Amino acid sequence: MKMEIDSLREAFDRVVEKRVLSSAKVQEAIGHIVNEVEQAISKMQMMNTDTMDSCDHSSILAELKAKLNEMVPLIQLEGCQKELNVALSKYLKLLEKSFSPDIAKAYRNVDYDACTVNNIITNHFYRQGLFDLGDSFVHECGESDGTHLKLSFQEMYGILEAMQARNLEPALSWAAKNHDHLLQNSSMLEMKLHSLQFIEILTKRSRDDALQYARTHFVPFASLHTAEIQKLMACLIWADRLDQSPYAEFVSSTHWEKLAEELIHQFCSLLGQSSESPLGVAISAGFQGLPTLLKLSTVMAAKKQEWQTMKQLPVPIDIGPEFQYHSVFVCPVLREQSSEDNPPMLMPCGHAVSKQSIMKLSKSSSRPFKCPYCPSEAVASQCKQLQF
Numbered sequence: 001m002k003m004e005i006d007s008l009r010e011a012f013d014r015v016v017e018k019r020v021l022s023s024a025k026v027q028e029a030i031g032h033i034v035n036e037v038e039q040a041i042s043k044m045q046m047m048n049t050d051t052m053d054s055c056d057h058s059s060i061l062a063e064l065k066a067k068l069n070e071m072v073p074l075i076q077l078e079g080c081q082k083e084l085n086v087a088l089s090k091y092l093k094l095l096e097k098s099f100s101p102d103i104a105k106a107y108r109n110v111d112y113d114a115c116t117v118n119n120i121i122t123n124h125f126y127r128q129g130l131f132d133l134g135d136s137f138v139h140e141c142g143e144s145d146g147t148h149l150k151l152s153f154q155e156m157y158g159i160l161e162a163m164q165a166r167n168l169e170p171a172l173s174w175a176a177k178n179h180d181h182l183l184q185n186s187s188m189l190e191m192k193l194h195s196l197q198f199i200e201i202l203t204k205r206s207r208d209d210a211l212q213y214a215r216t217h218f219v220p221f222a223s224l225h226t227a228e229i230q231k232l233m234a235c236l237i238w239a240d241r242l243d244q245s246p247y248a249e250f251v252s253s254t255h256w257e258k259l260a261e262e263l264i265h266q267f268c269s270l271l272g273q274s275s276e277s278p279l280g281v282a283i284s285a286g287f288q289g290l291p292t293l294l295k296l297s298t299v300m301a302a303k304k305q306e307w308q309t310m311k312q313l314p315v316p317i318d319i320g321p322e323f324q325y326h327s328v329f330v331c332p333v334l335r336e337q338s339s340e341d342n343p344p345m346l347m348p349c350g351h352a353v354s355k356q357s358i359m360k361l362s363k364s365s366s367r368p369f370k371c372p373y374c375p376s377e378a379v380a381s382q383c384k385q386l387q388f
Helices: 002-046 054-071 073-098 114-127 131-141 150-164 169-177 179-184 189-204 207-217 226-244 254-270 278-302 355-362
Strands: 344-346 352-354
Touching (some): 002 054, 002 073, 114 150, 114 278, 131 150, 150 169, 150 254, 169 179, 169 189, 169 254, 179 189, 189 207, 189 226, 189 254, 207 226, 344 355, 352 355
Antiparallel strands (some): 344 352
16 A cells, blocks of 8 residues: 555656646746747837838738747647646556545445434534534434534533633633542543643732632642642742743643643543544544455455455454554454453464364364464463453
8 A cells, every 4th residue: 555655646746747847848938938029019119100111010020920930839838748748647547546436346235324324424513613514414404313412512612712712711610510520530631720720820910819829729639639739839939930940841832732632532521422523533444444345345346256245354454553442352263252251362373362262273182273374383371361
């Protein structure tokens, strides 16, 4: 896949190079033509119109025509344009070869509920803050079940917009209202918000106001965040030059960005929603797995086999670690999920199967047995339990 991308990039760079060269040649040719025409016009204007006859007029135009013919600008332009067209044609052919124009062959026929899909799309728009677009979609599809989270996401984006304006009051109010839930999630969000508000007061108002804020709001967190509070109190000494102090990290703009991300995560968690859009995750994962599925469908079609009826894909689909949300091991031999009594086992060759598979393959003896996936042999005592 990387080689294909590199080839595409090289072909694209060639097209860009030819386009730049062609454009430069065109500008140069146009410049020469304009210059010759301007000179001819100047000659005509310099002559006395009373004494100028048609012979003078014709001679100037004939001279201009001869010079333009000597420049042969059209031939130059045609040559550059031809090189550009050749490079573009090769690039388009490479695109068609590298990317299948019809991805429908990778689609598996499954029954799905249109109402559920519409609700997923609606929630995606609201989750992204596209409320007008979400409302338009609801109106067009006639489904209203997906609007129940709209008000919640409007509240979340209201808090985020206030944070962008360096106003933490809405965020602090929401965190205080959900204090117990945040503690259950082991979240330090509320304390971080108070810390950031303390720094804002210290840098924009006065040391006394910041100290009073700390006395009012840091007390409930003193037992759990002693070290953090001590650093914040030390900031009082450097109030006028905090950006030059050992605690300059507290005035970094990255704190606002990270806090906004954590607020989104906790807000969605309390709603029982993931912090990322399910539709966005599904599309991103599908995009990564699409090339393998397209190749599989092509191979199966050549063998006149139907992969849509398979219960399990014959090839692994690598969609990257960012889409692995929990560790679950399913034995590739028994096709059963591992458990405490049947944990995954690593064979010397590097393949993993369940403990029950090891026992069946070895027939509960010390005799060597063949790995079900490669020619290597092993004995049960050589297999080690895997811990995820």
